Amino acid sequence: MPNRSRLPLIAFRAFEAVARLGGVRRAADELRVTEGAVSQQLRALEAALGVPLVWRNANRRLTLTEQGAGLLSNLTAAFDLMEHGVREVEAARSSRRLRVRVLPTLAIRWLIxxxxxxxxxxxxxxxxxxxAAERETVLGPEDDFVARQGRGGWPGVRAEPLFQDAFLPVCAPAAAKALRAPKALAKATRLHSMLRPDAWRIWLEAKGMTEAVEPEVGLRFANAALAYQASIEGLGVAMAQHAYVEADLRDGRLVAPWPDTVGTTEGYYLLCAEEKAELPKHKAFLAWIRDCVGGTAGIRPRQG
Structure with missing residues (x-):
C-alpha cells in the first residue's frame, strides 16, 4: 500500500498557488496566510525535495525551474481531481437538501x-x-421553500396554505385570575411582537375596545416566540396566533381567558417555485405539509 505520510500537502498548496497566481503575495491572499508563511513553505519544500522549484530574478518575479514546472503539472492534475471529488460529494448532498426559509416564530412554534x-x-x-424577518419574503434562487404572509395568488409559485390568522389573548394560568372581563386588559401588561405589531389592534377593534384598551402600549419583543415565552413566565398577556400556541394551551402552560379567535383575510403560506414543486423531494415535503395542516402529522405529545 502507498505511504503518503511524507507528502507535504500544505507546502504543495503553497507552491501550486504561487505558481498559478504568479507571486507570493497573491498566493498568501488566496490561502489567507502571511507572505512569510508562504515563502517558508516554499523553502521547506525545496529543501525536502533537494532541488530548486522557482527562480527569483532581480525584479522579484518568480520563474519556475524545469523541476518546478513538472511538479506543478502533476499537482494541478491532482488538485483538479480532488476538487472534482469534493464537488461530487457536495452535489450528492445538495440532491438531498431542502432549504426552507420561514419567519422565526413559525420555525420555532410550528415547523420544528x-x-x-x-x-x-x-x-x-x-x-x-x-x-427571515420579512412577512412578505421573496422566494430566492437558493430557496426551495419560503413562508409568506398574505392572501395567496402569487404568480409563478406554488403556494401551500398553512393557516389563517386567528388571534386570541393568552397568559400564564396565574395571570388569568385577574382577567375576569376583557376590559381588565387595560390594567394588564400587554406583550407585542415587533414582527406583527398590528395583532393587538386587530383583536381590540373586532371587540370594539380600542378606546378602553390602548393597542400600542406594552412590552415589545423581536418576535412572537419571545412574547409567548414572556407570557409563560408571567410577564403579561400576549396576543397570540392560535396555530403557534395550540400545544401550550393544551398542556396548560398558557390559558386563553376568552377562547374565541379573531381572524383576518390573510394567512401564512409555504411557497415553492413551480418548476421545483414536482421534484420528488419537494413533492414529499409538500405532501407532509398538507398532512400537518390536515392534522394527520401534527406535534407529537411531550414525553414525561
Missing amino acids: PRLGGFYQRHGDVDIEVST
Missing part, C-alpha cells in the same frame, strides 16, 4: 415541533431551516 414526523418518513432528505 412537527419536523420529526417528516424525518420518520424521509430520512434521506436533509432540511436546512433558516429564518
